[in-house]
Each structure stands twice: as C-alpha cells, then as structure tokens.
Amino acid sequence: MQWSTRQVVAMAAMLGAFGATADAATLRAVANNNFVSATATGTSFLNATAPVASTWEDFDVIRNGNGTVSFRATISGNIVSADMGLGAPNTNRLISNRGAINAWEQFTLEAQANGTVAIRSATTGLYVSADLNRGGFLVADRPTVQAWEQFVLSDTSTPPTNPPTNPPTGTTPDFGPNVHVFNPSTPNLQGQINDIYNAQQPNHFGPRRDAILLTPGTYNNLRIPVGFYTQVLGLGSHPDQVHVNGDLRSNAFLDGDNATQNFWRGAENFSVTPSQGIGNNTMQWAVSQAIPFRRMHVRGNIKLNQNNGWSSGGWFSDVLVDGNVNSASQQQWISRNSQWGSWSGSNWNMVFVGVPNAPAGNFPTQGQRYTKIAQTPVIREKPYLFIDANGSYAVRLPALSTNSAGISWSNGATTPGTTLPISSFFIAKPSDSAATLNAQLAAGKHILFTPGTYVLTQTLQVNNPNTVILGLGFATLRSDNGQPLIKTADVDGLTISGLFLDAGRAESGVLMEVGPNGASASHAANPIALHDLFFRIGGAAAGRVGIALSINASNTIVDHTWLWRADHGDGVSWTDNPSANGLWVNGNDVTIYGLFVEHFQQHQVVWNGNGGRVYFYQSEIPYDPPSQSAWNSTTGRGWASYKVSNNVTSHEAWGLGIYSVFTNGGILLDRAIEVPTTSGVRFHDMISVCLGGNGGIVHVINNTGSQTGCNASFTPTVTTFP
Structure with missing residues (x-):
C-alpha cells in the first residue's frame, strides 16, 4: 500500500x-x-x-x-x-x-x-x-x-483483513466451464492461459466467451495475452492484492500491427509489473473499442498500440500507471479518474475527466489535442467480484461519488461502498431460460451472468430498485423472436454492467430500454448506472433493430458503451443489418462518459432530454449509404451523427470526434453535429475527419467549421459552440 x-x-x-x-x-x-x-x-x-x-x-x-x-x-x-x-x-x-x-x-x-x-x-x-x-x-x-x-x-506484509491467497476448499461457486479460477500454484497455469488465448485471438465473431479469475497472490513469470471476448479479473478487494509479475498484453489482430479491430477484451482489478513486456518495463495494450481497463495498477509503463501500427479508441477508469502512458497512434481515447507518472501522445481527440495530472497543452493544438475536465461530476464505479476476508466470494458495489478526481483505491484504501454476498446473486448460465431469469429478478435476486450466449425468448424485466446485474467474460444476450433484450422500471439505483447485447434476425424495436416511455421520476439521490455495455447489429450474422439503446429514465449514468452497427463480418450490408439509431435519450440529467456510436443509418445519437452531459464522443457515420439520394435527411445531405432536438434548452458535451469513411463516391454529410442555437446548449472541442478518398463532412457543428479534406488531409476543429 x-x-x-x-x-x-x-x-x-x-x-x-x-x-x-x-x-x-x-x-x-x-x-x-x-x-x-x-x-x-x-x-x-x-x-x-x-x-x-x-x-x-x-x-x-x-x-x-x-x-x-x-x-x-x-x-x-x-x-x-x-x-x-x-x-x-x-x-x-x-x-x-x-x-x-x-x-x-x-x-x-x-x-x-x-x-x-x-x-x-x-x-x-x-x-x-x-x-x-x-x-x-x-x-x-x-x-x-x-x-x-x-x-x-x-x-509486502499481509494484513489480517486481506483475503487468503488460496480460499478454503469448496468456497468457489459454480461459475460454469467458461470461468477459469486460477491461483499462483495452479498446475500448468501458463499453458492454460495460452490455450484460452490461442482459441480467442482469431475468434473475431465466434461464440466462445471466457473469464479468467485470479485469486489473491503474486504470479511470477506469468504472461497473459488477451484475445477476443476475454476478461481477466483480479479477485482482491484492492488491485495490489493480485500481482502479475510478467506481462499482460493485447496484440494487434490485423496484419501490419493494425489494432483497429481489437475489440471486446478487458482487464480489471489487479496489478501488473511488465518485467516480460516489450522492454523498458512496458506493457503493450494495443486496442480499439469495447476494451474496459478498470481498477488496474501498472507498475511500470504502458503503450497503447503495437510497434508503429494503428489503434483506434479506448478506455481507462480508476487506473494507476506508475510510469508513462504512451498513446502512440491512438486516434482517440478517454481516461476517467486515473493517474500516471506521465502521458505522451495525441492524435485527434483525447479526453481526461477527473485526472489530476493530465498532460500539458489544450485542444486544438496539433500534438496537444487534450480536453481536460478537472473533476468527474457524478459516478458510481463498476461493481467487482472479489474474495472477502473469510474466503467467500462477494460483489463490491461502489458508492456514489461526486466531484471526484483520481483513483478510488489510493493509499491502500478499499473503494467506498457496500458488499453484497454472493448468495444474493443468481449465478446465470447460458442454459437458463428468460423465464427462469425473470423469476429470479422478480424474487429480488441480483444476477451474475457467466460467460456464454443467452438466447432469450422473453424480455428481461428489471423492476426492483437497487438491482445489480453483472456480466463476466462478455456474457452475450440475443433475441431472435423480435423481443427487446432488457427493459427496466423507472426505479432508483439500478446497476447494469458488463453485458454484450447482440441484435437478432427479427426486428425488436429496441435492444435495451432504461425506464419506460414517459418515465418521470427523479433518481438524483440514487442514480441508475450502466457500465461497459456493448451493442452489436450484424457482424456475427445478419441482425436488425430500430434503436440499440433508449434511455427514458432521468439521472442515468452511462460509463463506457460502444453501440456498433457492424461494418464488416457476416450479415453486413445496407439491407442485411439495418438499424436507424444507436442511442435515444429522452430522460433528463443523463450523464455519459465514453460514448462510442458507429455506422447507424440515420442519426447515431438523438438527444431529447434536458440537462444532458457527454464526456467524449467517437463516431464513424455509416460507410455504406448506396447513394446521396438514399441518405438525405429533412435538414440536408446525410444525417448528423449527434442530434440535439430543437426542444432542448440545456445540454453540454466535451471532446467529440466524427469521422466519415464512405465506400461509395459522391456522398456528403452537411453537418456532423446538429443542435439548437441557444446559450444553454454548449459544445467544446470538436473535430471532423474524412478517412478515405470519397465525399466528406461539410461542417463540424451546424454551419460552423470547414469541410474535411479526403484522406485526413484537413481535419477541421471547433473549440467552442456557440
């Protein structure tokens, strides 16, 4: 400590x-x-x-x-x-x-x-x-x-409150075959880790899901490469109770050291000394979207790409890096409530929220495109599974925090909050039916989803206040019969974290709805919190949905999400994976950190509620409009990526990057962002980029900001609007 x-x-x-x-x-x-x-x-x-x-x-x-x-x-x-x-x-x-x-x-x-x-x-x-x-x-x-x-x-001492390195025999719950619980003396530990990686690194759109759970102790000379749909979790009450002295690594999936498709992998709640990393006590974390890196302690340096290859977007929260963070080729990044010795690197859109020692410089200076917000206004950190002092599994639910900066576990402290015994959770397996899950929710149980794919024939109904739903290993929900995957009541304190929501072949209207239409309750004292929710339409197979995520409940906090209409994989075309919008926000005072929304056919985001706040936005508009005439909105050519409705009188957003990569020629988007012009609607630090040689974006926000140059030859910026 x-x-x-x-x-x-x-x-x-x-x-x-x-x-x-x-x-x-x-x-x-x-x-x-x-x-x-x-x-x-x-x-x-x-x-x-x-x-x-x-x-x-x-x-x-x-x-x-x-x-x-x-x-x-x-x-x-x-x-x-x-x-x-x-x-x-x-x-x-x-x-x-x-x-x-x-x-x-x-x-x-x-x-x-x-x-x-x-x-x-x-x-x-x-x-x-x-x-x-x-x-x-x-x-x-x-x-x-x-x-x-x-x-x-x-x-290096072991206080009596620390959980034992090897919990008593029989205390591990039945997590099913896709949760791998290891301790420092596990036989052939390196071999088992390698087997998981060898199966998952090529598994771009496959069905396998894995969670690697490390019990407290020191793991010397252990290398942990992380592939698709793999989550590595420490089981300590504090990240330093699980120490990997060796390497943790994400390798580029594409040739040419290209990590722009390194999705759906994560690491949480342990410490790493990269003594066997890429040199100079440095670990390589070459990643792009949907890569939660939380409650981690890097006892050295970290590099966010591979060699000189590209990487595109990522997430830190509650992370301590003793040395340097080198963002290298990262096109955009958000860090929330994190600390480090130093940060180097900038490309288009780097956002720091509640980071005490963010790098010097400010947007839009080339090489210093940094957007810095000193304090995180409101957050409830993601729940985490751990082993308590008695050797029993439990889930820690962090407390609500306001106006915070830095990590929640500094100086050896346990993150403030409450501990939920594992007995209060129904441990779900992919074989469990939607009816079984709904019965458990109705009975007041929390749900822990173990890794796998859950094909649901009914919508999960989350109606009890303070319910916790936590997924391990990118647990995936899918409906093929036209039913939404999750709907919640308009109640306090819901926490839904770590789920992968996959659109099915039958149109379901919406994949997830937070609060019913017309929700009106205030949850300011006990907000709803959503962490690490990842939505996919197409890619593994053809899928369709009108809206991926609809937030009707006020005072909802979203802490890292990627809503993705697939641009590659199976079942991908203008007609095979249709979806109009990624996100609709109808509730008031909704706060989002790390909003990644891409390739939907109309507006990526539609914001109707007042008091909204967004910290970091990354969006590629659709690649595949067949023609300009097929992709015109009521306000002009194309559909603005980020749309704030005309009735909204208060809204604020920081650090937004909107990108076009049109596969067909002659297509333009008139405005990347469309908002009502009023003093209560304020935007900070925006950039638009045209990748590739076709078309582009004419204005950054409303009619402000110049037109993009193809092949990123000119990337216009707007610092403040209005």
Missing part, C-alpha cells in the same frame, strides 16, 4: 503510546522502475538498480511517534540514514548502517498526485532522489519533487 503524510501522522498518533510499529515494504524508483536495494551486507549506499524485488530490496517502514518514518533493511537489520556527515561526493547519500533511530534516520512521506510518494529528510527538508546521472544512488539533496524524486512504496 502507499501512505500519505496525513495517514502516517494519524497512524503514529494512534500507535505512539505502544512504541514504533513497522510494515514490510519495497521501494521502486519511478525514474527507471527499478527497486531500491540495500545490497547483500545491508551496509552500502542504497541504489535503485534491481529489476525485481528480492531479500536485498525488503525494508521495514517504521512509523515513529512524531509523524515521521524510518526504514530498516531486513537483510541486515540496520536503519537507513541520510548521512550529512559524509564527505563529498557522498554527502546526504542514503546508507543502511545505523543501529538506532536518530535525526538523520527520520523521513516524511508526501503523497503525489500520481499515487507515488516523495521521501523527505526530516533533518534538512530535502527530497531523496534516484538520479540516473549518478547511477541511481539515493541522495537526499533535492528541494523539489520531479520524476527522479518519486517512488512507489508497496506493502
């Missing part, structure tokens, strides 16, 4: 009467991601040169009664000193050769915005640096904190 100064002082005050207390820990320098070592004898100068932590890298962090801490090298039992009495060039170098704690052996810990700590000598007030120009030796001689003065302080 990581301690702030305030926590250290509070702990010291509590424990001071009983004498000093200590926690076992390691220190890792942000400068080079190496661990601080006290060497074999424990009496030499400390330096940050160890790529992995072993005996020489273990320290006891002693909490002194005055709010300071001291470090004791476990290899020797000696105390670390910032010795001012040493001659140059060794003055103030840290050395572990003292038998007692005096002034030079006391330090204060200061929490940094990116989750690291700075270490300050209590005697001089100067910060400890791991200056790489001095070979990484630790010296307390810096007046301010930069990268070389930041360290990751990780608790």
Whole structure:
C-alpha cells in the first residue's frame, strides 16, 4: 500500500503510546522502475538498480511517534540514514548502517498526485532522489519533487483483513466451464492461459466467451495475452492484492500491427509489473473499442498500440500507471479518474475527466489535442467480484461519488461502498431460460451472468430498485423472436454492467430500454448506472433493430458503451443489418462518459432530454449509404451523427470526434453535429475527419467549421459552440 503524510501522522498518533510499529515494504524508483536495494551486507549506499524485488530490496517502514518514518533493511537489520556527515561526493547519500533511530534516520512521506510518494529528510527538508546521472544512488539533496524524486512504496506484509491467497476448499461457486479460477500454484497455469488465448485471438465473431479469475497472490513469470471476448479479473478487494509479475498484453489482430479491430477484451482489478513486456518495463495494450481497463495498477509503463501500427479508441477508469502512458497512434481515447507518472501522445481527440495530472497543452493544438475536465461530476464505479476476508466470494458495489478526481483505491484504501454476498446473486448460465431469469429478478435476486450466449425468448424485466446485474467474460444476450433484450422500471439505483447485447434476425424495436416511455421520476439521490455495455447489429450474422439503446429514465449514468452497427463480418450490408439509431435519450440529467456510436443509418445519437452531459464522443457515420439520394435527411445531405432536438434548452458535451469513411463516391454529410442555437446548449472541442478518398463532412457543428479534406488531409476543429 502507499501512505500519505496525513495517514502516517494519524497512524503514529494512534500507535505512539505502544512504541514504533513497522510494515514490510519495497521501494521502486519511478525514474527507471527499478527497486531500491540495500545490497547483500545491508551496509552500502542504497541504489535503485534491481529489476525485481528480492531479500536485498525488503525494508521495514517504521512509523515513529512524531509523524515521521524510518526504514530498516531486513537483510541486515540496520536503519537507513541520510548521512550529512559524509564527505563529498557522498554527502546526504542514503546508507543502511545505523543501529538506532536518530535525526538523520527520520523521513516524511508526501503523497503525489500520481499515487507515488516523495521521501523527505526530516533533518534538512530535502527530497531523496534516484538520479540516473549518478547511477541511481539515493541522495537526499533535492528541494523539489520531479520524476527522479518519486517512488512507489508497496506493502509486502499481509494484513489480517486481506483475503487468503488460496480460499478454503469448496468456497468457489459454480461459475460454469467458461470461468477459469486460477491461483499462483495452479498446475500448468501458463499453458492454460495460452490455450484460452490461442482459441480467442482469431475468434473475431465466434461464440466462445471466457473469464479468467485470479485469486489473491503474486504470479511470477506469468504472461497473459488477451484475445477476443476475454476478461481477466483480479479477485482482491484492492488491485495490489493480485500481482502479475510478467506481462499482460493485447496484440494487434490485423496484419501490419493494425489494432483497429481489437475489440471486446478487458482487464480489471489487479496489478501488473511488465518485467516480460516489450522492454523498458512496458506493457503493450494495443486496442480499439469495447476494451474496459478498470481498477488496474501498472507498475511500470504502458503503450497503447503495437510497434508503429494503428489503434483506434479506448478506455481507462480508476487506473494507476506508475510510469508513462504512451498513446502512440491512438486516434482517440478517454481516461476517467486515473493517474500516471506521465502521458505522451495525441492524435485527434483525447479526453481526461477527473485526472489530476493530465498532460500539458489544450485542444486544438496539433500534438496537444487534450480536453481536460478537472473533476468527474457524478459516478458510481463498476461493481467487482472479489474474495472477502473469510474466503467467500462477494460483489463490491461502489458508492456514489461526486466531484471526484483520481483513483478510488489510493493509499491502500478499499473503494467506498457496500458488499453484497454472493448468495444474493443468481449465478446465470447460458442454459437458463428468460423465464427462469425473470423469476429470479422478480424474487429480488441480483444476477451474475457467466460467460456464454443467452438466447432469450422473453424480455428481461428489471423492476426492483437497487438491482445489480453483472456480466463476466462478455456474457452475450440475443433475441431472435423480435423481443427487446432488457427493459427496466423507472426505479432508483439500478446497476447494469458488463453485458454484450447482440441484435437478432427479427426486428425488436429496441435492444435495451432504461425506464419506460414517459418515465418521470427523479433518481438524483440514487442514480441508475450502466457500465461497459456493448451493442452489436450484424457482424456475427445478419441482425436488425430500430434503436440499440433508449434511455427514458432521468439521472442515468452511462460509463463506457460502444453501440456498433457492424461494418464488416457476416450479415453486413445496407439491407442485411439495418438499424436507424444507436442511442435515444429522452430522460433528463443523463450523464455519459465514453460514448462510442458507429455506422447507424440515420442519426447515431438523438438527444431529447434536458440537462444532458457527454464526456467524449467517437463516431464513424455509416460507410455504406448506396447513394446521396438514399441518405438525405429533412435538414440536408446525410444525417448528423449527434442530434440535439430543437426542444432542448440545456445540454453540454466535451471532446467529440466524427469521422466519415464512405465506400461509395459522391456522398456528403452537411453537418456532423446538429443542435439548437441557444446559450444553454454548449459544445467544446470538436473535430471532423474524412478517412478515405470519397465525399466528406461539410461542417463540424451546424454551419460552423470547414469541410474535411479526403484522406485526413484537413481535419477541421471547433473549440467552442456557440
């Protein structure tokens, strides 16, 4: 865990009467991601040169009664000193050769915005640096904190509240054959991981679904490649309780290092030291849409593409990266409530919401197209499955948070919220009928969907307030008889997360409806929350629907969604997978983070409610209009991607990118965004792009913004409207 100064002082005050207390820990320098070592004898100068932590890298962090801490090298039992009495060039170098704690052996810990700590000598007030120009030796001689003065302080002790590494036999529920529960001693663990990947990496539109669940502990030398429809989940109450020391990786699916079709994969709730990554302690996460990366701790760096290949769109939330995030070729990205050592890279549309150390620069400057919102106005983080202190499975339901920034689990804290016992959930299998699921919902059960495809002959009716529906491994719902997949009542506190909704061959009107038409209740005190919901029309087979998602209930929060009318795969043509709209919003005060909507035949988004807010929008308009005459709306050529209805008086959106890739010539879209011109409807940081050589977009918003140039030769931007 990581301690702030305030926590250290509070702990010291509590424990001071009983004498000093200590926690076992390691220190890792942000400068080079190496661990601080006290060497074999424990009496030499400390330096940050160890790529992995072993005996020489273990320290006891002693909490002194005055709010300071001291470090004791476990290899020797000696105390670390910032010795001012040493001659140059060794003055103030840290050395572990003292038998007692005096002034030079006391330090204060200061929490940094990116989750690291700075270490300050209590005697001089100067910060400890791991200056790489001095070979990484630790010296307390810096007046301010930069990268070389930041360290990751990780608790290696096991508090009694932690879940056991190996839960008692018999406590694992029956999750079915597509949930793989592993622990560090699982036989042939690497082989089993490889078998899942080898099946899923080519499975672009196949039926297989998998969830990999890692019980608490350290997984040394483990490589986890992640393919289609695969979710990797840690089962700790805190991400650092599951530690993969090896690699986590998403490889480009297409040739030429092209990751623009790397969809439907995710990782949540564990930590990764990419010691076996792509080099320089860096993991490769080459991804595009529908790739939830949540509650993760990357103990190093992360790169969001493969080599020099393309990648297109992605998501961070509640993520801590100790080092650098390199967005590389990413065309667009949203990060919410996340922290890192540094961020590099920008292309068209990069949005940061509730990120304490977002990169410098602002939209629309080339290379700095950053949209930054300091605080997340309202959010309830996604629920997560974990093993509690008694070795039992449970689901943590995070509390509602307002005006937040940074991660929810900093300094070793458990995310605020409530714990739901697994006994309160019906654990659904693909063989369960819609009637069975509805009976469980009516009886007041929550639903945990295990991986697989659920062919529903009835609409799931979610009517009880505070119901939690959580899918594992991209659990997929499909209806082939013209029935909507999910409808909810107009009730408080619903949480629906982690589902894949696939359109069937019979038109169902809508795939998911949140609140009935005419819903009017306020849910401001206990909003509805939707996380990681992914909609598909066509691709695996021909499908059709009028509207993918309709939100009628007010105060709904949407936290990452991709609504996709397929542009490739099976059953894909203007007539084989028809769908007019991706999203309709009729409710008031609906807030959406990470709205990806693509290829629908008319408006991608229609917004009718007041008080709406959208943070990041990515949309490709349809590739395949057969002609201009077949694709004209009442307002001109084509259908605006984002349509705010004329009756709306208040709406605001930040960071929007709309793209055209017309396969037929002579087709234009007059306006990427259409809104009523009124002071209460405000848009920030918009860009339109024409990919390919056909047609383009004439204006960005209403009649403002220039026409796109083909092949992305000119990408017009609008910073504010009106």
